[in-house]
Amino acid sequence: MKYSKLTSLLLILAILSCNEKTTQSKIETKTKIAQPSLKNDTSELEKENTSNEESLLKGEFKNFEIFNLSDTIKVDLNGDKILDFAYLSKNDAKQMFIIDGQSKITTKIGLDESFGNMGSSFNWVDSWGTTNDKETFEIIIEDNEIIGDGKIELTNTSLFVRKNEAGGGVITFKNGKYIWVHQSD
Numbered sequence: 001m002k003y004s005k006l007t008s009l010l011l012i013l014a015i016l017s018c019n020e021k022t023t024q025s026k027i028e029t030k031t032k033i034a035q036p037s038l039k040n041d042t043s044e045l046e047k048e049n050t051s052n053e054e055s056l057l058k059g060e061f062k063n064f065e066i067f068n069l070s071d072t073i074k075v076d077l078n079g080d081k082i083l084d085f086a087y088l089s090k091n092d093a094k095q096m097f098i099i100d101g102q103s104k105i106t107t108k109i110g111l112d113e114s115f116g117n118m119g120s121s122f123n124w125v126d127s128w129g130t131t132n133d134k135e136t137f138e139i140i141i142e143d144n145e146i147i148g149d150g151k152i153e154l155t156n157t158s159l160f161v162r163k164n165e166a167g168g169g170v171i172t173f174k175n176g177k178y179i180w181v182h183q184s185d
C-alpha cells in the first residue's frame with residue numbers, strides 16, 4: 001500500500017515536470033523578423049531630391065546642367081573656345097577656383113567687389129552647375145534690403161550656385177573678370 005502511494009506520487013511528479021518542459025520550449029521558440037532593406041528607400045529619396053532641385057532650377061534657367069560639388073566642371077567660361085576648369089576646394093572653407101585652359105593660371109573666385117560677402121566661402125552651397133542662358137535675372141540688394149530686380153546679359157557659359165530653398169547666384173565672365181549676379185532675397 002505504502003509502495004503504491006509512492007509510485008503514484010512519482011508518476012504525478014513526472015507528468016508535471018514533463019508539462020513544464022513543453023511550456024518552456026514553446027516560450028523559447030523564437031520568431032525571426034525580416035529586416036526591411038533601407039537601400040531602395042535611400043536611392044528613391046536621392047532621386048526625389050534631384051528632381052526637386054531640377055524642377056526648382058527649371059523655373060530659373062532655360063538651359064542648365066547640375067554637377068556634384070566634388071566635380072571639376074570643364075567648360076569654356078571666358079569665351080576663348082578653350083575649356084576651363086572650375087572646382088570647389090575640398091576643405092571646409094569651400095573656396096572656388098577657375099583654371100584658365102589657355103594660360104593655366106588659377107583664379108580664386110569671389111574677390112571681385114560684386115560678390116560682396118558671398119565669395120569668401122562657398123560652404124553654404126548645396127548645388128552648382130552651368131547655364132548657357134543668354135540672360136538671367138538679378139536681385140539687387142542694398143544695405144540688406146531688396147531694392148529691385150533686373151536682367152543681366154550672359155555672354156559666356158556661366159556657373160550657378162544654389163542653397164536649397166534660398167537661392168544663390170550666377171558667376172559669369174564679363175569685361176575681363178568673373179563677376180557675381182545675385183539671385184537670392
Ligand SMILES: [Ca+2]
Nearest residue numbers: 076077078082
Ligand atoms: Ca576658356
